Amino acid sequence: MIIRLLLLLAFLMPLPALAQSAGEPKLVPDVSQRKINIQSRFTGAELLMFGAIIYPRGVAPEGQVDVAVVLRGPTRPIILREKQKVAGIWVNAESIDFRSAPAYYAIASSRPIEKIVDARTAAIYELGLKKLQLSPTGEIQTREVRRFTNGLVELNRKGGLFAEAPGEVDITDQVLYRARLTLPSSVPEGRYVAETLLIRDGRVIMADDSVVVEISKTGFERFVTIMAQDYGLLYGAFAVLISLFLGWFAGYVFGRL
Amino acid sequence: MDIYLPIAGLSVNIVVIILLGGAVGMLSGMFGVGGGFLTTPLLIFYGIPPTVAAASASTQVTGASVSGVFAHMRRGGVDFHMGAVLVVGGLLGTLFGAVLFELLEAWGQADTVINILYTVLLGGIGGLMAKDAWQSLSAKRSGKPLPPSKRRHHPLVASLPGRWRFYRSGLYISPLAPLILGFLTGILTMLLGVGGGFIMVPAMLYILGMSANVVVGTSLFQILFVTMSSTMVHSLTTRAVDIVLAIFLLIGSVTGAQIGARLAQRMRPDYLRFLLAAIVLIVALRMAVGLGWQPDEIYTVQFL
Numbered sequence: 001m002i003i004r005l006l007l008l009l010a011f012l013m014p015l016p017a018l019a020q021s022a023g024e025p026k027l028v029p030d031v032s033q034r035k036i037n038i039q040s041r042f043t044g045a046e047l048l049m050f051g052a053i054i055y056p057r058g059v060a061p062e063g064q065v066d067v068a069v070v071l072r073g074p075t076r077p078i079i080l081r082e083k084q085k086v087a088g089i090w091v092n093a094e095s096i097d098f099r100s101a102p103a104y105y106a107i108a109s110s111r112p113i114e115k116i117v118d119a120r121t122a123a124i125y126e127l128g129l130k131k132l133q134l135s136p137t138g139e140i141q142t143r144e145v146r147r148f149t150n151g152l153v154e155l156n157r158k159g160g161l162f163a164e165a166p167g168e169v170d171i172t173d174q175v176l177y178r179a180r181l182t183l184p185s186s187v188p189e190g191r192y193v194a195e196t197l198l199i200r201d202g203r204v205i206m207a208d209d210s211v212v213v214e215i216s217k218t219g220f221e222r223f224v225t226i227m228a229q230d231y232g233l234l235y236g237a238f239a240v241l242i243s244l245f246l247g248w249f250a251g252y253v254f255g256r257l
Numbered sequence: 258m259d260i261y262l263p264i265a266g267l268s269v270n271i272v273v274i275i276l277l278g279g280a281v282g283m284l285s286g287m288f289g290v291g292g293g294f295l296t297t298p299l300l301i302f303y304g305i306p307p308t309v310a311a312a313s314a315s316t317q318v319t320g321a322s323v324s325g326v327f328a329h330m331r332r333g334g335v336d337f338h339m340g341a342v343l344v345v346g347g348l349l350g351t352l353f354g355a356v357l358f359e360l361l362e363a364w365g366q367a368d369t370v371i372n373i374l375y376t377v378l379l380g381g382i383g384g385l386m387a388k389d390a391w392q393s394l395s396a397k398r399s400g401k402p403l404p405p406s407k408r409r410h411h412p413l414v415a416s417l418p419g420r421w422r423f424y425r426s427g428l429y430i431s432p433l434a435p436l437i438l439g440f441l442t443g444i445l446t447m448l449l450g451v452g453g454g455f456i457m458v459p460a461m462l463y464i465l466g467m468s469a470n471v472v473v474g475t476s477l478f479q480i481l482f483v484t485m486s487s488t489m490v491h492s493l494t495t496r497a498v499d500i501v502l503a504i505f506l507l508i509g510s511v512t513g514a515q516i517g518a519r520l521a522q523r524m525r526p527d528y529l530r531f532l533l534a535a536i537v538l539i540v541a542l543r544m545a546v547g548l549g550w551q552p553d554e555i556y557t558v559q560f561l
Contacts, residue, residue, distance in 0.1 A: 085551075
C-alpha cells in the first residue's frame with residue numbers, strides 16, 4: 001500500500017516541478033484576517049490581500065506583470081424581481097431565477113481588467129462584474145439575462161456587496177503586491193474564497209485560490225441567530241416578556257417621578 | 258454609536274433607532290395609538306429589511322401599549338368583555354395574516370400590497386379624522402356648539418344574528434361585529450406591523466358605536482394581546498423578529514410614551530386630534546408618492 005502510494009506520488013511530483021522549471025513564477029498569497037467575527041460592534045471590515053510573486057531563479061522578467069485579486073462570498077439561489085409601472089403604480093412585474101448568485105464579489109486589479117486580459121479570458125475566470133456567471137434557470141433570452149444581471153450588479157454595488165476596484169492593487173518591484181477590499185456590515189456569513197491571478201501579456205500565468213476567509217457571527221449575535229432560527233417559540237416568548245417588562249418598568253418609573 | 262442587528266444582518270446607529278422609537282412613543286402616548294404605522298415605514302426607509310421591520314415593530318407596540326393598558330384599567334376604561342371578543346378575532350386574524358403573508362411573498366407582491374394597504378387605510382382614516390377635528394374646531398370658533406352626535410352603531414352591525422350585552426361599552430349587539438373587526442385588525446398587525454389602533458378606534462366609535470370612555474382603553478387592550486400574538490407568529494414563521502432592534506426601539510418608545518402622555522394633558526384635545534390627522538395624512542401621502550414615483554431601486558432580491 002505504502003509503496004503504491006509512493007509510486008503514485010513519484011508520478012505526480014514531476015509535473016509541478018516541470019512547470020516550475022519552465023520558468024513560471026509562483027504566487028504566495030495571504031490575507032490580513034482569515035476569520036472575521038461578526039459581533040455587536042461590527043460595522044463592516046477591511047481586508048488587506050497581499051502576497052509575493054516568486055520568480056524562478058529570483059529574477060523578475062522583462063515587461064510588466066499584472067495582479068488581480070478576487071474575493072467571492074458564498075453563492076446562493078435567488079429570485080431577482082424587477083418593478084415596472086403598471087396602471088400608474090410600480091409593482092414587481094418580471095422576475096428571474098439565478099441559481100448561483102454570489103453574496104459578495106469584489107475584484108481589485110493593478111490596471112483596469114479590460115486592459116490586461118481579453119474578454120474571453122475575463123469570462124473564463126469571471127473577472128469583473130460584467131463577467132459574473134449567475135446561472136439563470138428556465139428559457140430566457142440573453143438580452144433579458146443581461147438586463148437582470150446588470151440590475152443585480154447595480155443593486156449590490158450600491159449596497160457595497162459588489163465592488164470593482166481597477167488600479168487598486170499596488171505592485172512593488174514586481175514582487176510584492178497588496179490590495180484593500182472593504183466589506184459592508186451587511187455581508188452574509190460563510191466561506192469567502194480569495195483568488196489571486198498573475199497576468200502577463202494578456203495571459204493568466206498563475207492563479208491561486210487557496211486563501212479562505214471565514215465570516216461568522218460569534219458570541220451573543222450567534223446565540224440570538226440560533227435562538228431565532230431553531231427555538232422560535234422560546235425566542236418569541238422572550239421577546240414578548242421583555243417588551244411587557246420594559247413597558248411596565250417605564251410606567252412604574254415615571255409614575256414615581 | 259453603531260450596533261449590529263443579528264437578525265436584520267446589518268449595523269445601525271443606536272441613537273437613530275432610540276430617537277425613532279422615542280418620537281413614535283411620544284405620539285403613541287399623546288394619542289393612544291400604538292404608533293406601528295410610523296415605525297414600520299421609518300425602519301424600512303432606514304434600510305431595515307421590510308419583514309424584519311414589521312416583525313420588530315409589532316414587538317415594540319406591545320411594550321408601548323402596556324403602560325397605557327394599566328392606566329386605563331385603573332380608571333375602569335377597559336371593557337374586558339368586548340376586549341376578549343376582539344382579542345379572539347385578532348388572534349385568528351394574525352394566523353390568517355401569516356398565511357396571507359406567505360402567499361404574497363411567493364407571489365412577489367408583498368411590498369406592493371403593503372404599500373397600497375397603508376395608503377388606502379391611512380389616507381381614509383386620516384381624512385376622516387381631519388374632517389372631524391376641523392368640524393369641532395370651527396364649531397368652537399364660531400361659538401355654535403355642534404349638534405350632539407348620536408351614538409349608534411352602523412345598520413350592518415344591527416343586522417348580524419345573536420346579541421350579547423357589553424355593559425361597559427353600553428351596547429347590545431352581535432358578538433360577530435367585534436369578532437370581525439378584531440380579525441381584520443389582526444391581519445393588519447401581521448402584514449403591516451401595526452397595532453391597528455388607528456383603525457380600531459374610529460371603527461369602535463363609528464361602526465360599533467361604543468361609548469367613548471372605554472374606546473381607547475379597550476383598543477389598547479386588544480392591541481396588547483394581538484401584537485403579542487403577532488410577535489409569536491413571526492418568531493415561528495418568518496423568524497424575522499430582531500430582538501436587539503426591538504429592545505432599542507422599546508427603550509425609546511416606552512420613555513417617549515410617558516412624556517407624550519404628560520404632554521397630552523396640557524394640549525387641547527381638538528388640536529391633538531388635528532395633529533394626529535395631519536401626521537397620518539403625511540404618512541399616507543408619502544406612501545402614495547412611493548407607489549407612483551419611480552423607486553430608487555427597481556430590483557429586489559429574494560433568497561430561496
